[in-house]
Amino acid sequence: MDQRHPDDHEHVPRPVVGIGNDYPPSFELAEHQHRRGQLLYAASGVVAVSTPQGAWVAPPERAVWIPGGTPHAVRMVGAVQTRSVLVDQAVYPGLARSCRVLGVSPLLRQLLVEAAHVPVEYAEAARDGLVMRLLVAEIERAPLIPLAVPxxxxxxxxxxxxxxxxxxxxxxxxxxxxxxxxxxxxxxxxx
The missing domain is CATH 1.10.10 (Arc Repressor Mutant, subunit A)
Incomplete structure (x- = not known):
């Protein structure tokens, strides 16, 4: 898996892009935003996301959904391995329009890990495209976990x-x- 920065893939002609990164303890990402929505999952460690509207914490087995265009900063608690996806909400308009913490099922966790290994310009009609579509379907049905502080x-x-x-x-x-x-x-x- 290559380290991928979200901004490097904003204009990739695919509706879903997988990202995987490793961060040292207490690393902080300054406030930024993406055109696409982002599901941010810590495969290890804990992430704390803050926006002008509130703060969300994602311990293990949880992920933070951040809609496209939402300014946010991220703080890592301990060493953190993130596995995330950027999702074009124009293609998937059913995804939430506000930040939230979602439960991560074993299937969603494995799909997020796999998405980090999928080439950025994958074949949409082949296996990698199926993985990404199933991943979005799992995000849409993931349970809302009340871990927000407005x-x-x-x-x-x-x-x-x-x-x-x-x-x-x-x-x-x-x-x-x-x-x-x-x-x-x-x-x-x-x-």
């Missing part, structure tokens, strides 16, 4: 939440957060 609509509070995701500090109290945002505890907890 960010608040209040701009200052959302900015504070983003900063916390970047540098968590478990010892900070509710009163300290409220004070940092110049609001009382009741308003802070309501927001």
């Amino acid at each position: 960010f608040p609509r209040h701009a200052a509070l959302a900015a504070r939440c983003h900063a916390f995701v970047e540098q968590p500090q478990a010892h900070v109290t509710i009163d300290q957060w409220a004070g940092a945002l110049a609001m009382n505890r009741r308003r802070f907890t309501r927001l």
Whole structure:
């Protein structure tokens, strides 16, 4: 398997492109976006995806679906091996239009591993095309797992939440957060 960068394959004339990469512990991918939707699966390790709308964590047996055009950053927890696919949502319009964590069945896991080995310009009518079509069918039927943390609509509070995701500090109290945002505890907890 060759390491593949998603941006290198945005204009490949195939509806699905498999990607496999290995990352060192605590590696971070800065905010970026893809034209295609991406199913991001950590074959080992854990990935944390953040967008302007929220944060999603994919432990083993889970994957994060990121719709095309969604700005997102990714943080690796431990050493991580990703197996992902980029999917043209114009070809597969039934895929979700919002980020979510999906359960990864044993079949979907094996298809993701296999997709990373499929040539970028595979023969769509042959075995590799069948693998990719089955992979998308498995994504469409994968169960939704509630592992999302939506960010608040209040701009200052959302900015504070983003900063916390970047540098968590478990010892900070509710009163300290409220004070940092110049609001009382009741308003802070309501927001």
